[in-house]
Amino acid sequence: MGTLGMAVFNQQKVEDFYDIGEELGSGQFAIVKRCKEKSTGVEYAAKFIKKRQSRASRRGVRREEIEREVDILQELQHPNIITLHDVYENRTDMVLILELVSGGELFDFLAQKESLSEEEATEFIKQILSGVQYLHSKKIAHFDLKPENIMLLDNNIQRPRIKLIDFGLAHRIKDGVEFKNIFGTPEFVAPEIVNYEQLGLEADMWSIGVITYILLSGASPFLGDSKQETLANISAVNFEFDEEFFGSTSELAKSFIKQLLVKDTRKRLKIQDALNHPWIKDKSATVEVQTKVESQQMKTKRLKEYTIQSHSSMPPNNTYANFERFANVLEDISLVEMGLEKVAQNRESLQDDVEALLSIYTEKEAWYKEESESIRQELSQVRYKFRKAEVLRKGLQEDLRTTDTSLASIDSRYLTREAHLGSLRQELNAELRWLQEVMGSLNGEAGNKGFGSISALNNEVNEALKELLSKDCGGDLHPQVQPDI
Structure with missing residues (x-):
C-alpha cells in the first residue's frame, strides 16, 4: 500500500487482483461492491469513491478528504470497527478494499426479532460504546454515527458482532485547534454542529443518545416534518419520553439517554462515563421485569416501521452510471436552491450592513466635522501666537545687536580713556x-x-x-x- 505522506496508492488495476461482484450499497459519490481477492479467495467490500477532477467541480470527493479517511482507517484495529485491507487508485476513482461486513444493519436485525429486552439492547449498545471508546482514545471523532453505519459482521450467529463503518466524515481532534463544520445526517447531529460551534468527540456521544432512544422506542427524538424543523428541535433540545413509546422503559435507560442528549458539551456524558453508567455496566440493574410481552413486541413493531420508513426515504441503489447521473442532477438542483437561498440571505444581510454602515458614516462625518472645526480654531490660535512670538524674537535679536554695538563703543571709549590716563600719569x-x-x-x-x-x-x-x-x-x-x- 502506498504511504499517505506521498499520497500515492496502488496504481495497478484493481480488477487484476480482485474479482468485482454485485453492488452492496451506494452513497452520493461512492458505491460499494462485493469482491474476492484472486490470490487468497477471501471476500472483501470494494468502496469506489469518485474523485473530484478539478477545484471548480462540485462532483466527486476532494482528494484530501479521501486521504483523510484512508489515513484514519489505516490506524484502526478493533473488533467493532471495519478494517482497511488495501487502497487502489485510477484516473477517476479511489478504491478502498475493506473488510466485508455482510450481516446488514443492526436496526434491521433487531426489527426482525419477535421482541427485544433492554438487556439485549444494552449488549449491542455496549459494543457500539466499545468501538467509540477506541476511536476517542485516539482522539478520532466519527461524526456520522447513525443506524445505517452500525452494521453486523454476520447475522447468522447467536450474538452478532457490531461493526462501525463509513469513516468519510471522521476527523482527528487536535487540542487548541478550532474545528467547525456543517455535516452529518440532520436527525442524528449534535447541537454544536447545527449552531456551527467548536466540534469535538462529544458530538459522537449525542448521536449515541439518539440511536439509543430510537432503539428502545422506534421513534426519533428530534425528527420534524422538515429539515429546518428537525434542526430547530435539536438546537432547542426539544424531546420527551412519550408514555406511548416509553411506558415500559426503565428509569435507568431514560437517565442514560437524558445524560447524552445534553446541549452543553461539558456536561454531556463522555465515553468512559457512558460505559460506567449503571444501565450499561450492571446487568442486574438494566433489567426491570417486563410482564407485558405486548409492550416488548410493540417496541420491535415500531422499530420495524422506523427502519422501513428510513430505508424508503433513502435513495435506491442504482447501477453506477445511473447513480452518478441522478446524483449529479440532484446535487445541481440542491446547489441551485442553496445558492438562491444564500443569495437572498446575503442580500438581506448586505442591506442591513449597508444601512448600519450609512448610519455609522453619518455619525462619524458629523463628529469629524466638529473635530476638524475645533482643530482648525486651535490651529489658527497657534499660528497667531507663533507670529507674535516670531515678532518678539526678531525684536529681541535687534535689541541684542544694539546692546552689542553699545558695549563695543563703551569698550573702545574705556580703552582710550585708560591710555590717556596712562600718559597723564x-x-x-x-x-x-x-x-x-x-x-x-x-x-x-x-x-x-x-x-x-x-x-x-x-x-x-x-x-x-x-x-x-x-x-x-x-x-x-x-x-x-x-x-x-
Missing part, C-alpha cells in the same frame, strides 16, 4: 620729580630763613598743584595719581 610723575628737586633746593635755602615762611609756601604750592591737576584731568583724577606733595 607719566607726565605727572615727571612734574612731581621736577617739583621735588625745586623743593629740595628751596629747603636748602630755608635753613638760613624762618621755618614758618617755608611751610606756608609749601602749602600754597601744594594747593596750586592740586588745582592745576584737577583742571587738567577734568576733575576725574585716578586715586593712584593723587599727588602727595
Whole structure:
C-alpha cells in the first residue's frame, strides 16, 4: 500500500487482483461492491469513491478528504470497527478494499426479532460504546454515527458482532485547534454542529443518545416534518419520553439517554462515563421485569416501521452510471436552491450592513466635522501666537545687536580713556620729580630763613598743584595719581 505522506496508492488495476461482484450499497459519490481477492479467495467490500477532477467541480470527493479517511482507517484495529485491507487508485476513482461486513444493519436485525429486552439492547449498545471508546482514545471523532453505519459482521450467529463503518466524515481532534463544520445526517447531529460551534468527540456521544432512544422506542427524538424543523428541535433540545413509546422503559435507560442528549458539551456524558453508567455496566440493574410481552413486541413493531420508513426515504441503489447521473442532477438542483437561498440571505444581510454602515458614516462625518472645526480654531490660535512670538524674537535679536554695538563703543571709549590716563600719569610723575628737586633746593635755602615762611609756601604750592591737576584731568583724577606733595 502506498504511504499517505506521498499520497500515492496502488496504481495497478484493481480488477487484476480482485474479482468485482454485485453492488452492496451506494452513497452520493461512492458505491460499494462485493469482491474476492484472486490470490487468497477471501471476500472483501470494494468502496469506489469518485474523485473530484478539478477545484471548480462540485462532483466527486476532494482528494484530501479521501486521504483523510484512508489515513484514519489505516490506524484502526478493533473488533467493532471495519478494517482497511488495501487502497487502489485510477484516473477517476479511489478504491478502498475493506473488510466485508455482510450481516446488514443492526436496526434491521433487531426489527426482525419477535421482541427485544433492554438487556439485549444494552449488549449491542455496549459494543457500539466499545468501538467509540477506541476511536476517542485516539482522539478520532466519527461524526456520522447513525443506524445505517452500525452494521453486523454476520447475522447468522447467536450474538452478532457490531461493526462501525463509513469513516468519510471522521476527523482527528487536535487540542487548541478550532474545528467547525456543517455535516452529518440532520436527525442524528449534535447541537454544536447545527449552531456551527467548536466540534469535538462529544458530538459522537449525542448521536449515541439518539440511536439509543430510537432503539428502545422506534421513534426519533428530534425528527420534524422538515429539515429546518428537525434542526430547530435539536438546537432547542426539544424531546420527551412519550408514555406511548416509553411506558415500559426503565428509569435507568431514560437517565442514560437524558445524560447524552445534553446541549452543553461539558456536561454531556463522555465515553468512559457512558460505559460506567449503571444501565450499561450492571446487568442486574438494566433489567426491570417486563410482564407485558405486548409492550416488548410493540417496541420491535415500531422499530420495524422506523427502519422501513428510513430505508424508503433513502435513495435506491442504482447501477453506477445511473447513480452518478441522478446524483449529479440532484446535487445541481440542491446547489441551485442553496445558492438562491444564500443569495437572498446575503442580500438581506448586505442591506442591513449597508444601512448600519450609512448610519455609522453619518455619525462619524458629523463628529469629524466638529473635530476638524475645533482643530482648525486651535490651529489658527497657534499660528497667531507663533507670529507674535516670531515678532518678539526678531525684536529681541535687534535689541541684542544694539546692546552689542553699545558695549563695543563703551569698550573702545574705556580703552582710550585708560591710555590717556596712562600718559597723564607719566607726565605727572615727571612734574612731581621736577617739583621735588625745586623743593629740595628751596629747603636748602630755608635753613638760613624762618621755618614758618617755608611751610606756608609749601602749602600754597601744594594747593596750586592740586588745582592745576584737577583742571587738567577734568576733575576725574585716578586715586593712584593723587599727588602727595
